[in-house]
Amino acid sequence: MDNTTSEQATVGRHPGEGETTFDRAEERTNLNLFLGYRVVVATVMVILFFAIKRGPLGTHGPELFGVVAVVYSVLALSALMWNLARPLHVDRQAILAVVIDIAAFTLMMQTSGGVASGLGILTGISLTLAATLLEARFALGLAALATLAVLVEELWSELHHAFPATRYVEAGFLGIAYFALVLLSVTLTARARRSEELVEQRETELVNLAQLSDYVIQQMQSGIVVIDREEQVQLLNEAAWSLLGMPTQMRHHPLRAVSPRLAEAHATWREDPERSVTALRALPEGRDLRVQFNRLGRGGSAGTLIILEDTSRLTQQAQQMKLASLGRLTAGIAHEVRNPLGAISHAAQLLGEAPELSDTDHRLVDIIQQNSARVNEIIENILRLSRQDLPHPKPLVLGPWLDTVVEALRGACGLSAEQLGYEVEPYNTTIHADPGQLQQILEILCDNAKRHFPGDAGDLRILILAGANQRSGGPFIELQDNGGGIPGDVADKLFEPFFTTRNEGTGLGLYIARQLCEANRARIEYHPLPQGAAFRLSFPNSRRRTLT
Known part of the structure; x- marks a missing residue:
């Protein structure tokens, strides 16, 4: 199946049938526009026939033309009002409207000189508009019905000698034009709907990505601040809020209201963009921060991305890397040291209980016990660090x-x-x-x-x-x-x-x-x-x- 056929096969499928996600509200709007167009055409017909005294319209049957024009006007207006008051199924209303158009325009064409009157183009317009609302098979069926109506009109005219000459060739080309218009409308509608679905899909993906990005930014340990060209804060994650001293002013407030010292550093960077990294302390009692400024966008509308790093945390990270390896080493050593340390402490305790020791010896034993206890405390703290449990908040x-x-x-x-x-x-x-x-x-x-x-x-x-x-x-x-x-x-x-x-x-x-x-x-x-x-x-x- 080629692309055109595939597109045609998917047109007009409704959400209830599970074959498209096309918005039913938009279909209802398009139907109202189609029905409104029919009211406009009917009104123009009535004005041209009754107010401007017919002209080329109804030259071969004015009475019938007038009756058809009035009835068509009433039906077109009724269909629009009914749809606005009590909406019905889109497909059914569109098919009924096109069938009425085919009948009315064919009768008007017959009473105005046949195919040569040019009124057949109105049927083509109705078919084209209706094809945007219908499945391909229904739209092509209506095109076949309109073609058959034109040929029947020409055959009736020939049998009743209504016109000097019949125009079967023109009627045939008009029928071909009906099918071409319907196929073109079906194909373009299919592509438009596929594009719309793709746009909706991309919008959903962008929303999901935005939520994911927001979550990632909020969980970052580095402070992130985004300001626009007017220095209004557009984004401030929790780490930045904490590093800046938990300000009460946040999003959509001036940077100076959030952190005056950060605003001063930003102004200095704008004067000298080469100095993109600086150090500051947001509050007198706050922490030392490493601040990096990055331009977002180009031209006069460019904003600024500000990255805040706690210098003590950076130092601590380097220190923790050292302590991680040191901890593994010391934990092993601690286990090995505790056994002889226990023996030393126990021996000192037994030695201290000996009655023949002098005061000087007792003092030396106390020193051994005190320092053994201190070493044991150090070992306990080291082991506590190496086997620290995860928190359960x-x-x-x-x-x-x-x-x-x-x-x-x-x-x-x-x-x-x-x-x-x-x-x-x-x-x-x-x-x-x-x-x-x-x-x-x-x-x-x-x-x-x-x-x-x-x-x-x-x-x-x-x-x-x-x-x-x-x-x-x-x-x-x-x-x-x-x-x-x-x-x-x-x-x-x-x-x-x-x-x-x-x-x-x-x-x-x-x-x-x-x-x-x-x-x-x-x-x-x-x-x-x-x-x-x-x-x-x-x-x-x-x-x-x-x-x-």
Whole structure:
């Protein structure tokens, strides 16, 4: 089967028959246009015949022509009004309309001089319009009926000597023209419908791709910001929102309202496009960012793609690659070291129980036991890193959760209710996190505050604040203490592994806390206080997941 035949075979199939996706509403509109065209033709016929006194119309039967013109006008108008009021099946209405046109135009042609009157072209137009609504077999059948009507009209005229000469050749060519017009209309309609279906398919694919791209962008760890030539933000993913300090203004707001410092960096880049990469800090207490600007499009309408990278995360990724190999090595070593370490510790304990030891020997035994315990703690932390479990996040309402956890923290860290307090506002603030790992983070921070407190242990005060950030609405948990604070030259190294300011420390506590935070999609930051220190855990705002 060739292409033309294949196209013809698929024309006019309805969704209910499962052979096309052509829109029925559009078919109904095309039918109304066809019926409206018939009303216009009927009106013109009536005006030409009755108002302009016939002219070439009805020269061989004016009475019959007038009756046919009036009846045709009434039928054409009735069909249009009926279809607008109570739509019927498109195929049936189109076939009925064409049959009426064939009968009416054939009678008008017979009363106006036969084929030579030129009225046969009106039948051709009706066939062409109807072919856009019908299956090929129905359209070709109507073309055959119209051809037969023209030939019958010429035969009747010859039998009744209605005209001086009959025109069978012209009638035959007119019939061929009917078939040609129908075939052309069927073929073009088929191609148009196939093109429309292809466009709809492409539109669906584009929508799906847009949704996929949006999902991928939102899940990216790099911050993505897209602005137009007017510096209006068109897209802002969650990572960018977090890196820029969780601004309240987002899409369709000026870049300067979202992040003034980023807007200044963008203005500098526009003046010197060669400097496409720069560094900035979006907020005074925020993180250091690596910013890359890329032009989108050409000419004056070009927008800008801004990529934000947390420099600490880049450094951490490189560090994690080192630690991954180091972890595998140290985990194996740790298992091998624990056995002799246990033997040393046990031997020192037995040696310390000997009655004949001098005070100096007892002191040396204590040193052995203390350092054995320290080495064992280091080994435990290393093993904990190497076998860290995946988080199992679930919704946690901070108020009730802290009611239980704070009591456990007081017992684990040896703190009284006066020393460890908490406040939650609002009480029903909800986060998504692994409750066990989140409690472990708070235990590390409480233990860290207790170990580094410079004064009397009874004077230590720890306050846990939780709730929603007033500026961004994002949930947070902040642990504050009244200790001596952290020197500025040390603050940048707090979360590095094995960094400690105490001889007996392992330097892994805060590093583990940060690892657990990142596993739960939270961010931990240090903020100095006038007296003491604060560690804040910031969580994604579940009510503002979609930022584009």
